[in-house]
Amino acid sequence: MTISNQHKICAKRVSVYYGAKKAIDDVSLNFDQRYVTALIGPSGCGKSTFLRTLNRMNDTVPSARIEGDITLDGEDIYDPSMDVVQLRARVGMVFQKPNPFPKSIFENVAYGPRIHGLAANKTQLAEIVERSLRRAGLWDEVKDRLSDSGTALSGGQQQRLCIARAIAVDPEVILMDEPCSALDPIATAKIEELIHELNGRYAIVIVTHNMQQAARVSQRTAFFHLGTLVEYGATSDIFTNPRQERTKDYITGRYG
Amino acid sequence: MSLLALFLVVAGLGLIGWLTARMRAVAFRRGSTARFSSLPSHFGGYVALWTVLPAALFLAVWAATSPALVTNSVLKDPIAAQLPPPGFDRAAILSEARSLAAGTSFGAFNPLAEKLAPAYAVAQTQIDWIGTAVALLLVFATGGFAYTRVRPDFRARTKVEFVVMGGLLAASLIAILTTLGIVASLLFESWRFFEIVPITDFLFGTHWSPQVIDPADPGATLGAVPLFWGTFLIGAVIAMIVAIPFGLMSAVYLTQYASGAARRWMKPILEILAGVPTVVYGYFAALTIAPAVRDFAVSIGVTWASSESALAAGLVMGVMIIPFVSSMADDSLAAVPASMRDGSLAMGATSSETIRRVLLPAALPGVVGGVLLAVSRAIGETMIVVMAASGVATLTLNPFASATTVTKQIVDLLTGEAEFDSPKTLAAFALGLTLFVITLLLNIVALTVVKRYREAYE
Numbered sequence A: 001m002t003i004s005n006q007h008k009i010c011a012k013r014v015s016v017y018y019g020a021k022k023a024i025d026d027v028s029l030n031f032d033q034r035y036v037t038a039l040i041g042p043s044g045c046g047k048s049t050f051l052r053t054l055n056r057m058n059d060t061v062p063s064a065r066i067e068g069d070i071t072l073d074g075e076d077i078y079d080p081s082m083d084v085v086q087l088r089a090r091v092g093m094v095f096q097k098p099n100p101f102p103k104s105i106f107e108n109v110a111y112g113p114r115i116h117g118l119a120a121n122k123t124q125l126a127e128i129v130e131r132s133l134r135r136a137g138l139w140d141e142v143k144d145r146l147s148d149s150g151t152a153l154s155g156g157q158q159q160r161l162c163i164a165r166a167i168a169v170d171p172e173v174i175l176m177d178e179p180c181s182a183l184d185p186i187a188t189a190k191i192e193e194l195i196h197e198l199n200g201r202y203a204i205v206i207v208t209h210n211m212q213q214a215a216r217v218s219q220r221t222a223f224f225h226l227g228t229l230v231e232y233g234a235t236s237d238i239f240t241n242p243r244q245e246r247t248k249d250y251i252t253g254r255y256g
Numbered sequence B: 001m002s003l004l005a006l007f008l009v010v011a012g013l014g015l016i017g018w019l020t021a022r023m024r025a026v027a028f029r030r031g032s033t034a035r036f037s038s039l040p041s042h043f044g045g046y047v048a049l050w051t052v053l054p055a056a057l058f059l060a061v062w063a064a065t066s067p068a069l070v071t072n073s074v075l076k077d078p079i080a081a082q083l084p085p086p087g088f089d090r091a092a093i094l095s096e097a098r099s100l101a102a103g104t105s106f107g108a109f110n111p112l113a114e115k116l117a118p119a120y121a122v123a124q125t126q127i128d129w130i131g132t133a134v135a136l137l138l139v140f141a142t143g144g145f146a147y148t149r150v151r152p153d154f155r156a157r158t159k160v161e162f163v164v165m166g167g168l169l170a171a172s173l174i175a176i177l178t179t180l181g182i183v184a185s186l187l188f189e190s191w192r193f194f195e196i197v198p199i200t201d202f203l204f205g206t207h208w209s210p211q212v213i214d215p216a217d218p219g220a221t222l223g224a225v226p227l228f229w230g231t232f233l234i235g236a237v238i239a240m241i242v243a244i245p246f247g248l249m250s251a252v253y254l255t256q257y258a259s260g261a262a263r264r265w266m267k268p269i270l271e272i273l274a275g276v277p278t279v280v281y282g283y284f285a286a287l288t289i290a291p292a293v294r295d296f297a298v299s300i301g302v303t304w305a306s307s308e309s310a311l312a313a314g315l316v317m318g319v320m321i322i323p324f325v326s327s328m329a330d331d332s333l334a335a336v337p338a339s340m341r342d343g344s345l346a347m348g349a350t351s352s353e354t355i356r357r358v359l360l361p362a363a364l365p366g367v368v369g370g371v372l373l374a375v376s377r378a379i380g381e382t383m384i385v386v387m388a389a390s391g392v393a394t395l396t397l398n399p400f401a402s403a404t405t406v407t408k409q410i411v412d413l414l415t416g417e418a419e420f421d422s423p424k425t426l427a428a429f430a431l432g433l434t435l436f437v438i439t440l441l442l443n444i445v446a447l448t449v450v451k452r453y454r455e456a457y458e
Ligand SMILES: Nc1ncnc2c1ncn2[C@@H]1O[C@H](COP(=O)(O)OP(=O)(O)OP(=O)(O)O)[C@@H](O)[C@H]1O
Pocket: A018, A023, A041, A042, A043, A044, A045, A046, A047, A048, A049, A050, A061, A063
């Protein structure tokens, strides 16, 4: 194993409890810059739980408790001196169901920059919004209606708006929890294309139930089962040549 | 037989009908393996309903019409020819005779009444007998008819369901019809008022002193603008300045910050606050807050501050409304999907930023609707202002000055001794109608807003 601070995010012996129930059991996993990592596994195995430990979103669940270490660029993110506001600006998140705020498209994207004070004036803010929407591949569709409500967009557009919102604060890592599960195949293809384009710039961690999607978008894949990490490796290896029987069963569909 | 006794007999017969029908149904179900659409109790209910309902309906109608029938037949009596022409005297004599005949009074003021009493007694007995006979006949006819239909293939269940539905419908109609009746009577009395006082004088006049009405120009002192203003100042401005921030903040605390334990004891306390009788708030306003407000005003140099200030009544009314606003806001905040909150937190927003920038804006329509409902409540609130507000209508912006409200004036106008057709008394109805229309509009707007908002998050 290499020294932890060469990795973007380094999770070491992480366990998560909800009350007395253990949802994640002793998982160690590293994520690197410019890689897309897919988290796969049967429903309820703890993928979302693990993902949410990476930006401390589990802090919002009163019963959740975490053990182990997670570092971002070598900094312990659960250290009391860690500023959660800063952490979440650096580690953005896109949710399963598109959740644009009931505000205008512009304000949705401007939300993060405003909170973090990233723009000195209106022009800069407008630039950030445009750049983010362009990167999210949404600019051409919405440039004439920036003041319309974000909730008036189609599901796929809403999800891209949420991605634009996340990248507007220039994060280093983007976490995506089943970002396409509420979308049709065309909207899904657009998001996958977008992930490819974002690939070089951010570390991306994506939870998916869709094996083809995992194979298409990711370079690395981690297979979870019952709260444990079963296998982690290059996506091509996991899908063509899994080392573990359980992994093989799961990706060949012999497993729930 | 008295009406009550008759009702009891009919009910008893209904019970018997229920039992026999049930027994019959049990009998034909026994030994049969077929499936029946109705249970024995449905047959019982069916027969009982047919036994009781027609007779009861008849008795209800009969109870309403039979006194007139009795009087009619008494009037055919030769003695009745001596009665004075229709009018107050005649009605008085007849009612005396009636109570003599019924034995509820012994001795009459008018000798003619004593003479008529025996005729009354005879007619009453006759009518009673007819009523009893028809009722019992109905019981047996309809009950018997129903009993003959108790057969295995008869769907008593659906018939009983139908009657149950009818009963429920009638129950809900009663509230609606009562409202309509109230509105109609308000409209009628207000109409009479507006025949005397021009509606423009009433709605736009700025001078209100119903104690001194000039018969030649009653509208001159019946201008309700000071009342509307006082109502608005107390109920919609001062009370809301108290209720909106405190209600909202308590809702935000309860939904976003409070731990489960804190929520568990704070919510019930707020709800209890909503259940305190308004007259208790009234004491509090009149005895504690009003003097305190006046002393405060004096201490800051407002020498002519009233001890019945708009501020005192408005403050207490605001406190009364806090739980209401809080619970409406609580509902609205809870209706904002958790994903909004997560989305904002995941962007690095703090809790308070999330509340200010996402949750409250998203909940705003619901909150606004709740506030409008609260306003409509506050302006209809009576007890606090009766006890703490002034009776003098002043058109003032100063919260330390005395102000009065529509509801307070209605009470004042109707509690004096006044004839029921003087402009002064009728003005109360016009005020009531105005208040009713305003609160109705407020409620409609508020409910539409709230409903739209709920749909937005379906
Ligand atoms: N807030 C919570 N409180 C208690 N238990 C929870 C909570 N959230 C998740 N769990 C439990 O933790 C376990 C892992 O849940 P998690 O949502 O991480 O699974 P998942 O792999 O994301 O599943 P899915 O593929 O269905 O999204 C499950 O057993 C779940 O019941």
